[in-house]
Amino acid sequence: xxxxxxxxxxxxxxxxxxxxxxxxxxxxxxxxxxxxxxxxxxxxxxxxxxxxxxxxxxxxxxxxxxxxxxxxxxxxxxxxxxxxxxxxxxxxxxxxxxxxxxxxxxxxxxxxxxxxxxxxxxxxxxxxxxxxxxxxxxxxxxxxxxxxxxxxxxxxxxxxxxxxxxxxxxxxxxxxxxxxxxxxxxxxxxxxx
Amino acid sequence: xxxxxxxxxxxxxxxxxxxxxxxxxxxxxxxxxxxxxxxxxxxxxxxxxxxxxxxxxxxxxxxxxxxxxxxxxxxxxxxxxxxxxxxxxxxxxxxxxxxxxxxxxxxxxxxxxxxxxxxxxxxxxxxxxxxxxxxxxxxxxxxxxxxxxxxxxxxxxxxxxxxxxxxxxxxxxxxxxxxxxxxxxxxxxxxxxxxxxxxxxxxxxxxxxxxxxxxxx
Numbered sequence: 001x002x003x004x005x006x007x008x009x010x011x012x013x014x015x016x017x018x019x020x021x022x023x024x025x026x027x028x029x030x031x032x033x034x035x036x037x038x039x040x041x042x043x044x045x046x047x048x049x050x051x052x053x054x055x056x057x058x059x060x061x062x063x064x065x066x067x068x069x070x071x072x073x074x075x076x077x078x079x080x081x082x083x084x085x086x087x088x089x090x091x092x093x094x095x096x097x098x099x100x101x102x103x104x105x106x107x108x109x110x111x112x113x114x115x116x117x118x119x120x121x122x123x124x125x126x127x128x129x130x131x132x133x134x135x136x137x138x139x140x141x142x143x144x145x146x147x148x149x150x151x152x153x154x155x156x157x158x159x160x161x162x163x164x165x166x167x168x169x170x171x172x173x174x175x176x177x178x179x180x181x182x183x184x185x186x187x188x189x190x191x192x193x
Numbered sequence: 194x195x196x197x198x199x200x201x202x203x204x205x206x207x208x209x210x211x212x213x214x215x216x217x218x219x220x221x222x223x224x225x226x227x228x229x230x231x232x233x234x235x236x237x238x239x240x241x242x243x244x245x246x247x248x249x250x251x252x253x254x255x256x257x258x259x260x261x262x263x264x265x266x267x268x269x270x271x272x273x274x275x276x277x278x279x280x281x282x283x284x285x286x287x288x289x290x291x292x293x294x295x296x297x298x299x300x301x302x303x304x305x306x307x308x309x310x311x312x313x314x315x316x317x318x319x320x321x322x323x324x325x326x327x328x329x330x331x332x333x334x335x336x337x338x339x340x341x342x343x344x345x346x347x348x349x350x351x352x353x354x355x356x357x358x359x360x361x362x363x364x365x366x367x368x369x370x371x372x373x374x375x376x377x378x379x380x381x382x383x384x385x386x387x388x389x390x391x392x393x394x395x396x397x398x399x400x401x402x403x404x405x406x407x408x409x410x
Binding site for chain 2: 021022023024025026027028030031072075076079080083109110112113114115117118119122123126166167168170171172173175176178179180182183186
């Protein structure tokens, strides 16, 4: 297997292989908290932070587990580490900005069950990334996730002002908007390999 | 259990199947819904794997509901779910390697399916093992049904086949976008639209017949 360069990984995770729009990781917050940009952006940052922590711990854990031949425990270890990292972020946000903490509500602890976080850990293991590649993959993934969240949120803010048929309101409309965004991102296919 | 307020086993089972379908009504577990529904057979396998994990986890969570302290319940549930997902992952790998490769990391990602944790927390932790398991099985089958409905449409439009059987002959020009990521969003949105139309029609008919009765009287 040809090793991908760091630039390639970064570019492909943000654009052509965007976590949300091309790989369908992290759909729940994508459909749930994208009412407004002011909410989507901090949640994207919090998720990025958790993704990087998770990727870092997954890398270390993977080395330890393969040394001990305990690969079947991988999934359980990953998810426990992710849950702890989320707890950390939750305490941090609660202390720094109680208003934001209330606004994000259930979606903050739900980062634990965000597929994007676990997905990064699993994909980097499956693809045999080394340390630098894993970190780039995690950072790019987080940035791509934030980008997709903010883009959908800004589209939805504008659509609220326009006249949409009653039938289309709600999830159906969000899904159609997401589909069009995803169609746009398909134009990046081939970038970064 | 003799109380009339307690739903019967059959009601527990059918709750998730249609009325509160996990995909179309509760909109839970979206990641696998979009990612693996490129063909009907993938959708069914994914749905059944999720059903097994859901039913087994809900059974164990319900069994241990008095033993798990409230403070660490989420972590405990996640541990239970991860265990069953690991079992499923290895079982599928042993049974069918081609299926395992088609579903890829998404089998392990069942851990992060909000449907499983959501049902463990909202239902299984409050009732005894039998109704919890029955309800979870119903939910899982409802999930499978939803996945297959999306996967079937995507396979027919994007590939011209249904369960691998060619439908339109060899001159069919496949609508490739439908098996690519945007197709997942469009088909799911389309189904929701169909249901909204159907509900609106039913409400209109009900209103019309109520009016008719009034005029008649």
